[in-house]
Amino acid sequence: MQIFKMIKTDILIIGAGPVGLFAVFEAGLMKLRCHIIDIVSSPGGQLTELYPKKPIYDIPGYPKILAGKLIENLLEQAKPFKPGFTLGERADSFKKIGEFFEITTNMGTKLQGKVIFIAGGLGSMEPRKPKISLIDKFERKGIEFYVKNPDAYLDKKISISGGGDSALDWAIYFSKKCKNPINLIHRSKSFRANKDSVDKIFELKKGGKLNLYLDSEVVSIDGENDHLNSLSVKDRNETKYKLDTDCWFPLFGLVPKLGPLGNWGLDLERNAIKVDNTNNYSTNIKGIFAIGDINTYEGKLKLILCGFHEATLAVHGAYKIIHPDKKKNLKYTTIQGVTGFD
């Protein structure tokens, strides 16, 4: 029997993008605890997944900041409030148990919070899956679309498909740490990744730490007893290779989908969650707020700084629900300070 750990907190936040992360800080100022769930295995939302190395110019106080750096800063800002994280899991369903909402993830984890913030951006970033037979059969039995716990794979025979930053970063990581050389398979001759990473890949190939299959793709997979054994790879000249593999990471990027949140009974408008912007971005379900790119109201702008504003007001809405008898006065951080910072 599988036993799942129960997590209990004040605010359950769906989405570790910039808006979800900033909500942790604002909640911390009001002594509310948060736990974040994200289907992606590292925090940052679109900024980490789509444009980590691009500069952003419209964050107040930063004339220019790289998207990846902004996420690092937001994590540091949230750190004194010790948020919990459930990463690599999708929030699938919820029910009300007494004063708590209980969310169940696609992996069966159950989390309870008095309030839910949906900061799901464009929706959950789902992996783009190659259309090959048996792919579902071996998912999580040798085929992994996210690298959730890298050290668990170090003694495996690893193959990685893809030509973007994520595929190359993990190929470099595993080539350096695994005793077996890594197979990197990419359907084109050139990569779409950072030049430094591309140079490193060719160095690792030279050093015998990595086998590179360019202009090639995986056409079939083979395994037995729920265990992956090998991949068949074909190049443009129709030459076929059989690669012994017990762990294959097809890293072809992520596609945003509203997914299960669309069935939660929330009022929706064109794939976004309708909120009341005169009432702290609350949804039609009391205790559930939607902030950032995922919400819609008249005049909505999908900008990070607008999401920060929405998160701040939603926290004040959450406080009223969690502590209905207490009155909270706004205190400047310059006056109250933040424990954990000098």
Ligand SMILES: Cc1cc2nc3c(=O)[nH]c(=O)nc-3n(C[C@H](O)[C@H](O)[C@H](O)COP(=O)(O)OP(=O)(O)OC[C@H]3O[C@@H](n4cnc5c(N)ncnc54)[C@H](O)[C@@H]3O)c2cc1C
């Ligand atoms: C190329 C590009 C450039 C941009 N440049 C700028 C700019 O210069 N300035 C600016 O202000 N904005 C910019 N944006 C927009 C900005 O990135 C978004 O406004 C911002 O990311 C919204 O943040 P968020 O936290 O609401 O959502 P996101 O960043 O989308 O994060 C949402 C997270 O929620 C997770 N999630 C969703 N549903 C679930 C679920 N059911 N279970 C678990 N996890 C879930 C997703 O996996 C994701 O990680 C840009 C966007 C792009 C694509």
